[in-house]
Amino acid sequence: MIELRNVAKKFGIKAAISDLSFTVNEGEIVGFVGPNGAGKTTTMRLITGLLKPSEGTVRLFDQDPISQRLSVLPRLGYLPENNPLPLDMKVQEYLEYISSVKKEVSLDKIVRELNIADVYEKRMEQLSRGYRQRVGLAAALCGKPDILLLDEPTSGLDPIEQDVIKDLIQKLAKKRSVIFSTHILSEIEDVATRVLIINRGALLFDGPKPKGKGSVELLFKKLIKKS
Amino acid sequence: MKALYKKEVMQLLNSPVGFTVPIIFALFLGYLFTKDVFVIGSASMQSFFSVAPWLLFILIPALSMRSISEEKKTNTIEVLLTLPLSESQIVFAKCASIFSIVAITLGLTLSIPLVFGFLAKLYFPEIIVGYIGLLLLSLSYLSFSLFVSSKLSNQIAAFAVSVITLFLITTLSSDFLSSILPKVAQDFLLFASPILHLENFAKGIIDIRSTLYFVIFTLVFYLLTIKELKKRT
Helix, strand or coil, rough: EEEEEEEECCCCCEEEEEEEEEEEECCCEEEECCCCCCHHHHHHHHCCCCCCCCEEEEEEECCCCCHHHHHHHHHHHEEECCCCCCCEEHHHHHHHHHHHEEEEEEEEHHHHCCCCHHHHCCCCHCCCCCHHHHHHHHHHCCCCCEEEEEEEECCCCCHHHHHHHHHHHHCCCCCCEEEEEEHHHHHHHHHCEEEEEEECCCEEEEEECCCEEEEEEHHHHHHHCCC | HHHHHHHHHHHHHHHHHHHHHHCCCCCCHHHHHHHHHHHCCCCCCCHHHHHHHHHHHHHHHHHCCHHHHHHHCCCCHHHHCCCCCCCHHHHHHHHHHHHHHHHHHHHHHHHHHHHHCCCCCCCHHHHHHHHHHHHHHHHHHHHHHHHHHHCHHHHHHHEEEHHHHHHHHHHCCHHHHHHCHHHHHHHHHHHHHHHHHHHHHHCCCCCCCHHHHHHHHHHHHHHHHHHHCCCCC
């Protein structure tokens, strides 16, 4: 479903990503982990076609996400970093707009699934971070995407809200592939089936989630120290 | 695309600029017309058509300044560009939404000659052609302002750059510039000035060259805005 082959991304002379290769198949829940500035967001933007790779190829559903964006985007749900939302709009207005563009017919079901009916009439600026995150997730879910790309979905949330979002990701992943980036290692242990560890733009680990409590953290610390 | 258009219109009408500026604009132009009627005793739209372009180059950048620049600043552009909409559909929807507000604003001013038409002798075909000219001029200003908004991520900067540039373009035909430039440059600047082209419409003449001027001006910046949105670094 997603394939990155020898991808490099440079901003000026600074390399954000170098020689990155991995594939994501149907039904996987991939935890994309790395410290701040490791290149997680850049990778997400390369997959969505928001950025163009300096070298290598990115394929999404076996198509180019930039030149064939109109045929791949209906199958993709994306929650960008920091979940940008138009704060002057009501939740209802925003979700109706997104669902209309993505031709989603069962918005009510998504609203119920994400438990946002209580804030449906409120303006986005009145919502807590947790609710905003749920609205962002609801928008990403419109159109029944085959892949969900979530860039730091629990960033800035309190532990209770983090658990809510983690449960939601697990629930949503039953019907589709999910890639979520994070720097919170416990999230990987709770949610992911596969782990990608990245640091300074290079992939350090790609494999199934190691078994045992604290094993992801151990592996992560070992690899980061080595790199 | 219809959903994006609807959302843009709603956001414009919910913003203080989108709501108040068109009303002030319509009231001011209405005042200009009625002033001529009561003070000079003449029911003519000439002063309206000569002042309107000077107000439009403030009204239109004010309405379009946030259109793309705010999306960039708040990063909602990432959501927009990952929706199944082409860049040309995005620009069209944004352009159409602002143009709708401008057209409604100009439509509000049309009520004045309609009312006075019962009291005085007004030549309506000439007025209609004048309004067509104003709509074409608005489209040109709008496509330019939208392009500036797509280049900058600060809406105030986008407004300032649009207003200053449109002011310079509008004053190309001024006597001051004409007097200090060589004849060839004068002729070119006169041709490039939208005011000169609007004058034909204000006289009730649909001039093909002037129509083409507005259409080409609009298309150039419209396509440049699409190109800007298509740009992937």
